[in-house]
Structure formats: C-alpha cells, structure tokens
Amino acid sequence: MLNAVIAASTEGETVNPLIPQPYDIIWSAVVFLVIVVFFWLKILPKMQEMLDKRAEAIEGNIAKADEAQAKAEAALAEYTAQLAGARAEAGEIRDAARADATKIVSKAKEDATSEQARIAAAAQAQIEAERQSALVSLRTEVGTLAIDLASSVVGESLSDDKKAAKLVDSFLADLDAADKGAKKPAAKKPVAKKPAVKKAAK
Amino acid sequence: MWVDHTSTQERTLLASAATWLLPFTSSGEGDSGFHAPSINEFFPEAIFFADTIFEVNRIVLIRFVMLALLLVFFWLGTRRMKIVPTRGQSIVEMALDFVRVNVAEDLLGKKDGRRFLPILTAMFFLILVYNITGIIPFLNIAASSTVGLPLTLAIVSYVTFIYAGIKKSPKNFFKNSLFPAGVPWPVYIIVTPIELISTFVIRPVTLTLRLLMNMVVGHLLLVLFFSATQFFFFNADGFLKLFGVGSLAFGFVFSIFEILVAVLQAYVFTLLTAVYIQLALAEEH
Numbered sequence: 346m347l348n349a350v351i352a353a354s355t356e357g358e359t360v361n362p363l364i365p366q367p368y369d370i371i372w373s374a375v376v377f378l379v380i381v382v383f384f385w386l387k388i389l390p391k392m393q394e395m396l397d398k399r400a401e402a403i404e405g406n407i408a409k410a411d412e413a414q415a416k417a418e419a420a421l422a423e424y425t426a427q428l429a430g431a432r433a434e435a436g437e438i439r440d441a442a443r444a445d446a447t448k449i450v451s452k453a454k455e456d457a458t459s460e461q462a463r464i465a466a467a468a469q470a471q472i473e474a475e476r477q478s479a480l481v482s483l484r485t486e487v488g489t490l491a492i493d494l495a496s497s498v499v500g501e502s503l504s505d506d507k508k509a510a511k512l513v514d515s516f517l518a519d520l521d522a523a524d525k526g527a528k529k530p531a532a533k534k535p536v537a538k539k540p541a542v543k544k545a546a547k
Numbered sequence: 548m549w550v551d552h553t554s555t556q557e558r559t560l561l562a563s564a565a566t567w568l569l570p571f572t573s574s575g576e577g578d579s580g581f582h583a584p585s586i587n588e589f590f591p592e593a594i595f596f597a598d599t600i601f602e603v604n605r606i607v608l609i610r611f612v613m614l615a616l617l618l619v620f621f622w623l624g625t626r627r628m629k630i631v632p633t634r635g636q637s638i639v640e641m642a643l644d645f646v647r648v649n650v651a652e653d654l655l656g657k658k659d660g661r662r663f664l665p666i667l668t669a670m671f672f673l674i675l676v677y678n679i680t681g682i683i684p685f686l687n688i689a690a691s692s693t694v695g696l697p698l699t700l701a702i703v704s705y706v707t708f709i710y711a712g713i714k715k716s717p718k719n720f721f722k723n724s725l726f727p728a729g730v731p732w733p734v735y736i737i738v739t740p741i742e743l744i745s746t747f748v749i750r751p752v753t754l755t756l757r758l759l760m761n762m763v764v765g766h767l768l769l770v771l772f773f774s775a776t777q778f779f780f781f782n783a784d785g786f787l788k789l790f791g792v793g794s795l796a797f798g799f800v801f802s803i804f805e806i807l808v809a810v811l812q813a814y815v816f817t818l819l820t821a822v823y824i825q826l827a828l829a830e831e832h
Contacts, residue, residue, distance in 0.1 A: 369695025385665035
C-alpha cells in the first residue's frame with residue numbers, strides 16, 4: 346500500500362514517509378524521555394507504595410479475622426467444657442439425691458415399723474392395765490354386792506369390817522377353789538390383790 | 548528541505564493520490580473540490596524553528612499537547628492515592644494495572660516485571676494517546692503516524708531487550724538467540740543467520756512499520772471517507788449525493804475501528820517488547 350503511495354507520488358517531488366526527519370526523532374525521543382522519567386520516578390513508585398499499603402491492610406484484616414475466629418473457637422470450646430462439667434455435676438447431684446431419697450425412705454420405713462411395734466406394745470400394756478383395774482373394781486363391786494346380798498339373806502349385819510372382810514375372803518377363797526380347774530394365774534392374782542380389796546372395802 | 552509545498556506539486560500529488568485511493572471518483576477529481584488524502588499530510592508546514600533539527604510542526608505540537616494531558620491526568624490521578632480507591636483513582640489504577648498485570652507481570656514475572664515496568668508503561672500510554680489523536684476532532688492525525696516516534700520506541704525496545712539479555716548472561720543470551728537448542732549442528736548453518744536477522748534486524752523494523760503503517764493507513768482512510776462525503780454532499784450533482792451517506796457511514800465505522808486499532812497497536816507494541824525481554828531473559832528456549 347505504501348509502495349503504491351510512493352509510486353503514485355513519484356510524479357512530483359515528495360517525501361518518503363519511512364525516512365525519519367531529524368526533528369521527528371528528536372521530539373519523539375524528548376517526549377518519550379519525559380514520560381519514562383515521569384512514570385519511573387513519580388507515578389509508579391506512588392502506585393507501588395499504595396499497592397503495598399493495600400496489601401498490608403488486607404493482610405492485617407485477614408490476621409484480625411483469624412484472631413477473632415480463634416478467639417471464638419476458644420470461647421466455644423470453653424463453653425462446651427463448662428457445659429459438660431455442669432452436666433456431670435448435675436448427674437452427680439441427681440445420683441446423690443436419689444441415694445438420699447432411698448436412704449430416707451428406708452429410714453422412714455424402719456422408724457414406722459419400730460413405732461408401730463412400740464405403739465402396739467403400749468396398747469397391749471394399757472389394755473392389760475385396764476383389764477387389771479377392771480378386774481379389781483369388779484371384784485370390789487362384786488364383794489360389796491355379795492355382802493349386801495348376804496346381809497339381807499342372813500339378817501346379820503356385816504357392818505363389822507373385820508367380819509365382813511373375813512367373810513369376803515372366805516367367799517372368794519371358795520370361789521377360787523371352785524375355779525381352780527380353770528386358770529392357775531387367776532388364782533394367784535386375787536391373792537396378790539388382797540390389800541387392794543381390803544382398801545376398797547374400807 | 549524534505550517537503551516543498553509548492554501549489555503545483557501539491558496539486559499533482561493530490562491528483563495522483565486520488566487516482567490511487569479512489570479510482571471510482573476519478574471523474575470528480577481535479578478542480579471539483581475533492582481533497583484527496585496524500586502522504587504530505589504527515590509532513591505539515593513548520594510552525595517554529597523551521598529548517599532546524601528542532602523544527603516544530605502541527606504533529607509535534609500535538610505530541611506536546613497530548614504529553615501534557617497525559618502527565619496531568621496521571622499526576623492528578625495519583626496525587627492522593629488511597630487504600631480504598633475513589634472513582635477517579637480506580638480508573639487510573641485500572642489503566643496502570645493493565646500494563647502492570649497483563650503485560651509486565653504476566654510475561655516477566657513479579658521481579659523482572661517491576662524492573663521493566665517504567666519503560667513498558669511509558670511505551671503503552673505514549674503510543675495509546677498518540678494513536679488516539681487520529682480521531683480527536685481538530686487534532687485529526689495520529690501523533691504516532693510519522694516514522695520518528697515508532698522508530699524511537701522501536702530503538703528503545705531493541706536496546707532494552709539487548710540490555711536485559713546481556714545483563715543477565717551474555718553467553719546465554721547470544722546462545723539462545725543465535726543457536727536455538729534442540730537443533731542438530733549442521734542446521735545452524737542455515738538457522739543462525741536467519742535468527743541473527745530476525746532477532747537483531749527484523750524485530751525493530753517490524754515494530755516500527757507495524758505501528759507506523761497502521762496509523763498512516765488509518766488516517767488516509769478517514770481522510771478519504773470524510774473528504775469523499777464532503778465532495779458528494781456539496782460538489783456532486785443529483786443522485787450522486789446519496790453516495791455521501793455511504794461514505795459518511797464508512798467514515799463513522801472506521802473512526803470507531805481506529806479506536807480499536809489505537810488501543811490494539813499500543814498493546815501489541817508493549818506486549819512484543821515484553822516478549823522480547825522475556826526471551827532475552829530466558830535460561831533456555
């Protein structure tokens with residue numbers, strides 16, 4: 346194409362665009378030098394400085410994030426450990442409570458059993474005592490009634506204490522003798538209670 | 548000097564260029580007002596210091612303006628850099644990271660990438676802004692479309708990769724460049740001269756020509772489409788005016804295409820430089 350241009354231009358005096366003009370070279374060199382120096386000394390160092398700072402900032406942020414991550418992980422581990430500890434403790438407490446409860450129940454059972462025995466014994470004793478007192482009072486009563494009855498029957502006053510007592514005793518002895526086939530301790534008891542009968546008669 | 552702007556010459560040239568570029572409008576050329584693109588557009592009249600080696604013309608002026616804009620953009624963009632970027636800083640960072648990550652670090656690794664980053668960055672952005680002026684209204688010509696700039700950058704690239712290779716290990720560098728491994732020795736008789744030419748001659752030449760020709764042709768195409776549109780709309784008669792719609796549409800499409808080319812050529816130039824450095828630094832091919 347260029348050859349065509351040149352060929353077409355040969356009719357008149359013209360220039361070959363491939364042959365550099367001195368001024369062209371000089372000004373090209375000057376502008377290139379200016380711009381190389383400008384980029385070399387001014388723009389690129391600034392750019393590099395900024396890029397370094399940026400890289401530093403990014404690295405700093407990454408380090409910060411890593412640190413935060415590590416902290417969070419440590420906290421999580423701590424919480425987990427605490428939770429496990431609390432759980433173990435709760436289990437221990439529960440077991441202890443269960444053991445205590447068992448102990449308390451068995452103790453209560455024991456206590457109840459002994460109390461029951463005691464109450465039963467006391468009731469037995471009271472019943473016995475009441476039976477005795479009833480027996481005694483019955484005997485006195487029976488004696489008085491019998492004497493009254495006898496007095497009215499024999500017409501003899503048995504107001505004399507000595508006589509009366511003797512009579513009752515002999516009567517009772519007869520009664521005992523009549524009863525002697527039934528119970529032996531029953532025969533003993535009226536003997537033991539003789540003073541009480543005497544007292545009641547008075 | 549090189550360019551003699553006499554009106555007769557220019558007219559002849561215009562005519563010839565038009566014949567070359569636009570054969571189907573040959574009927575409308577000449578005095579009808581059609582401005583055909585020509586190679587002389589890349590050699591405008593001097594504005595300052597005419598006829599010295601410090602001559603400044605329109606294209607050089609565009610270079611100054613774009614250089615100033617580039618410096619201001621990056622100076623403002625990196626004045627207060629924050630770790631959390633603002634919207635403006637993100638754009639500057641994205642631009643710088645494109646070269647840093649996609650070219651330098653990708654090909655050269657972190658360590659060597661940083662060493663050659665200033666050169667690669669300067670190259671990329673200089674070519675990019677100079678290419679893009681081709682479609683900026685009122686500038687309307689790529690500042691990289693005269694051979695000086697592509698050639699200068701190609702020489703920088705050339706010197707850089709040779710420097711990188713020799714600094715690392717001169718023996719390895721020349722051995723890898725001239726005597727590729729895994730080739731039976733008689734083949735070196737053919738391979739070595741080819742490698743010599745391809746590495747030390749062809750590389751800078753292709754770098755220069757690829758960029759230069761892309762920009763030159765892009766500019767010529769745009770001039771062609773837009774001057775044709777002008778011609779069709781205002782100088783042609785009757786239904787020929789309709790062609791103007793077509794040429795305008797093509798001009799529009801090619802303007803957008805030029806943006807792509809501008810970015811692509813800047814990327815390719817920088818990438819190839821990085822690749823050459825990488826090959827020079829390689830222990831073994």
